[in-house]
Amino acid sequence: MSVLSELGSLRKSKSLDRGPSQRHDGKWALFFLAPWFVGLVLIVAGPLLASLYLSLTDYDLLSNANFIGLENYVEMFGDRRLRKSLVVTFTYVIVSVPLQLMAALGLALLLDRGLRGLAIYRSAFYLPSLLGSSVAIAILWRQIFGADGLVNQLLAVIGIDGPGWISHPDYALGTLMVLNVWTFGSPMVIFLAGLRQIPTMYYEAASLDGASKLQQFFTITLPLLSPIIFFNLVLQVINAFQTFTQSYIVSNGTGGPVDSTLFYTLYLYQEGFGNLNMGYASAMAWLLLVIIAGMTAANFLLSKYWVFYND
Amino acid sequence: MTSRTPWKRMAALLAASTLALTACGQADNLAEDEETTAPVQTAQETETDQPPATEGDGGGEPGEATIRFAWWGSDSRHQMNQQLIDAFEAEHPNITVVPDYTDWGGYWDKLATQTAAGDTPDVMMQEERYLREYADRGILANLNDFDVDTSKIDPSILGSGEFSDGLWGIATGVNVRVMMADPEVFAAAGVEMPDDKTWTWDDYNEIMSQISANTEDGVYGAQDFGIPESVELTVWARQHGQDLWDPSGEIGFDPETMAARWQVTLDLIEAGGAPEVSQGLEINAAGPEQSLVATGRGAISPFWSNQLEAITSAAGHELQLLRYPGESQFERQGLFLKPAMALSMSASSEYPEEAALFLDWMLNSPEAGEIILSDRGLPANLDVRAHIMDQLGEADQQAAQFVEDVSADILDSANTPPRGAGEVNSLLQRINEEVLFGQITPQEGAERFIEEASAITGD
Numbered sequence: 001m002s003v004l005s006e007l008g009s010l011r012k013s014k015s016l017d018r019g020p021s022q023r024h025d026g027k028w029a030l031f032f033l034a035p036w037f038v039g040l041v042l043i044v045a046g047p048l049l050a051s052l053y054l055s056l057t058d059y060d061l062l063s064n065a066n067f068i069g070l071e072n073y074v075e076m077f078g079d080r081r082l083r084k085s086l087v088v089t090f091t092y093v094i095v096s097v098p099l100q101l102m103a104a105l106g107l108a109l110l111l112d113r114g115l116r117g118l119a120i121y122r123s124a125f126y127l128p129s130l131l132g133s134s135v136a137i138a139i140l141w142r143q144i145f146g147a148d149g150l151v152n153q154l155l156a157v158i159g160i161d162g163p164g165w166i167s168h169p170d171y172a173l174g175t176l177m178v179l180n181v182w183t184f185g186s187p188m189v190i191f192l193a194g195l196r197q198i199p200t201m202y203y204e205a206a207s208l209d210g211a212s213k214l215q216q217f218f219t220i221t222l223p224l225l226s227p228i229i230f231f232n233l234v235l236q237v238i239n240a241f242q243t244f245t246q247s248y249i250v251s252n253g254t255g256g257p258v259d260s261t262l263f264y265t266l267y268l269y270q271e272g273f274g275n276l277n278m279g280y281a282s283a284m285a286w287l288l289l290v291i292i293a294g295m296t297a298a299n300f301l302l303s304k305y306w307v308f309y310n311d
Numbered sequence: 312m313t314s315r316t317p318w319k320r321m322a323a324l325l326a327a328s329t330l331a332l333t334a335c336g337q338a339d340n341l342a343e344d345e346e347t348t349a350p351v352q353t354a355q356e357t358e359t360d361q362p363p364a365t366e367g368d369g370g371g372e373p374g375e376a377t378i379r380f381a382w383w384g385s386d387s388r389h390q391m392n393q394q395l396i397d398a399f400e401a402e403h404p405n406i407t408v409v410p411d412y413t414d415w416g417g418y419w420d421k422l423a424t425q426t427a428a429g430d431t432p433d434v435m436m437q438e439e440r441y442l443r444e445y446a447d448r449g450i451l452a453n454l455n456d457f458d459v460d461t462s463k464i465d466p467s468i469l470g471s472g473e474f475s476d477g478l479w480g481i482a483t484g485v486n487v488r489v490m491m492a493d494p495e496v497f498a499a500a501g502v503e504m505p506d507d508k509t510w511t512w513d514d515y516n517e518i519m520s521q522i523s524a525n526t527e528d529g530v531y532g533a534q535d536f537g538i539p540e541s542v543e544l545t546v547w548a549r550q551h552g553q554d555l556w557d558p559s560g561e562i563g564f565d566p567e568t569m570a571a572r573w574q575v576t577l578d579l580i581e582a583g584g585a586p587e588v589s590q591g592l593e594i595n596a597a598g599p600e601q602s603l604v605a606t607g608r609g610a611i612s613p614f615w616s617n618q619l620e621a622i623t624s625a626a627g628h629e630l631q632l633l634r635y636p637g638e639s640q641f642e643r644q645g646l647f648l649k650p651a652m653a654l655s656m657s658a659s660s661e662y663p664e665e666a667a668l669f670l671d672w673m674l675n676s677p678e679a680g681e682i683i684l685s686d687r688g689l690p691a692n693l694d695v696r697a698h699i700m701d702q703l704g705e706a707d708q709q710a711a712q713f714v715e716d717v718s719a720d721i722l723d724s725a726n727t728p729p730r731g732a733g734e735v736n737s738l739l740q741r742i743n744e745e746v747l748f749g750q751i752t753p754q755e756g757a758e759r760f761i762e763e764a765s766a767i768t769g770d
Contacts (some may be wrong), residue, residue: 061424062426063449093507164590164592166593167589167592167596168674252416252502254740254741257592258744259741273419273423273424274737275733275734276423278427
């Protein structure tokens with residue numbers, strides 16, 4: 001609905017500077033959007049409503065669902081593993097998303113200096129974003145950070161006896177955070193685009209006035225880039241909350257060692273498919289929705305204080 | 312120039328659509344339930360013009376039928392089962408068998424989802440820990456109602472599929488838990504192979520630590536990761552005159568017994584006889600081909616007898632099978648014959664007669680036995696077992712011989728796990744890690760396991 005109105009207003013603003021001859025656009029737009037709408041209803045809205053209903057039942061996949069009211073939601077309060085999974089997920093989001101954005105911005109600044117072969121670098125750095133949540137990379141990560149993996153072999157060269165990066169509860173989550181930071185490519189590309197939009201005349205004027213590079217960064221680049229930082233932040237926070245593949249593969253689906261990588265979605269999956277508590281898992285999905293909505297709303301509210309729109 | 316609207320709009324849009332996706336549930340399948348409970352016969356009559364293949368032998372030629380057979384396993388099993396299907400179809404041209412396979416982990420997700428969608432495979436592989444889960448919900452057919460011959464099935468394991476007044480799955484074969492030992496590592500350490508009928512858990516600790524000490528760094532005595540699988544506890548508890556489950560499906564051991572088993576491992580790691588915990592966790596998760604014995608990095612790894620072939624070929628030389636330590640140390644012997652896996656049938660199959668025919672053929676025909684060999688454990692059908700014995704590979708024969716030897720000393724079978732046993736196993740895995748990493752004491756771990764396992768199986 002909000003989507004529709006957004007599209008509508010976009011169209012309106014466009015049609016002002018076109019002519020009346022293009023009035024048929026609307027029909028064609030709807031025609032081309034039809035597959036998307038069908039998908040939205042069948043693949044998203046249908047299951048969404050079903051899961052809302054199922055969250056109020058004791059559905060176990062194998063037999064009929066019985067309505068049990070809010071019991072699943074009440075049960076969550078006493079669920080020790082649910083609490084653990086929230087701690088793991090929040091830690092992951094709060095630590096790895098800022099680090100990832102800093103890495104992305106740092107590299108975008110480096111690449112923005114008009115290097116030769118920029119396109120190649122850009123692609124190379126973007127690659128991890130495409131691969132980052134794939135099964136192959138998770139398996140690779142398991143090899144690299146294994147007790148006898150590449151990292152520990154390198155450490156052994158300089159005489160350090162490295163720990164089991166993925167098999168010790170103190171390090172496993174950190175190792176997955178490194179994986180997330182490594183996928184800085186997609187925010188980086190967006191930062192690059194944003195940096196290109198900052199007019200060079202500001203920098204020229206600033207350097208004439210004797211501002212150092214650092215001062216220019218804090219007084220020109222950061223404020224003008226803040227809407228894009230905000231955009232990336234919202235996006236990456238939502239993504240990070242839904243992390244699943246990495247821990248599923250690295251921990252063989254257990255969330256171990258000792259639940260140290262028990263992401264919320266992994267626990268949801270375990271409850272739904274492993275323990276056949278699909279009703280409870282559906283309720284968990286709705287709690288996640290509320291959490292992400294809350295975090296996103298908080299982001300939008302806080303954005304007033306630091307995001308600068310240069311209208 | 313950066314303008315306010317597009318970025319903010321895009322952020323809002325993306326936020327909205329991503330939110331919608333987080334709640335992705337499973338397909339709406341509530342409407343299908345009625346279909347699955349509809350009488351099977353009607354569906355059959357409407358689909359074929361010929362008279363349906365019904366009870367009794369006098370019904371004449373059965374019509375065309377398509378049944379689906381689901382299993383888990385590796386590539387070699389997929390090829391083998393395809394061969395099996397081809398042979399069956401050649402014998403019964405009117406029946407088409409559709410293969411439906413995946414790996415172990417994905418299998419139970421897939422089976423649950425298919426069942427939810429009213430699309431349970433006609434014939435499927437089952438496992439002890441999930442059999443009750445499915446049978447008690449009316450998803451599996453009672454095999455006593457069909458023409459499946461169980462007269463030649465090893466009676467000591469047939470019982471594993473019999474409960475709730477029915478026969479819900481038939482074990483395909485038997486396995487025994489063994490310690491696989493690498494004679495070369497023993498030799499390199501200058502340590503003699505123990506007498507496996509009399510060795511105690513203290514001997515085990517001593518011998519394993521000695522091997523670690525006498526060999527180069529990175530070679531260990533035992534791959535011992537506490538109680539990562541319930542079988543380690545079952546054997547131990549039975550040695551102490553208890554069992555993992557009692558006959559009524561409740562916890563059958565006391566916390567002190569469980570704690571003592573963890574103490575064995577903690578002492579062994581302390582003494583250097585087994586890899587330290589986080590390394591042990593990795594080795595344990597890496598599977599049979601990466602086990603200590605398979606890679607020449609250790610003297611002993613615990614496995615099921617039917618895994619010997621794969622591990623021997625990974626190791627590249629002959630291994631020796633040892634009984635568990637402590638078989639004559641405590642109250643009684645702990646080893647037992649475990650039903651390897653079971654074959655079950657869907658209660659909602661469109662072609663139950665054909666499905667039963669296929670199931671019976673896989674279990675009882677020598678022809679199928681020759682293809683399957685020991686892939687599903689040492690065959691449960693005693694005639695088939697004798698028939699294929701000399702066709703087995705070297706390691707498989709060695710394993711079969713071992714099972715034979717041990718069988719004479721085995722007292723009884725372990726009690727059948729209750730509903731929820733699959734979930735209990737992952738609970739065990741977690742608490743095992745907590746105990747080994749020293750986050751809780753063995754006693755605390757045991758008490759928590761008993762409390763939580765009782766809660767899971769209690770409802």
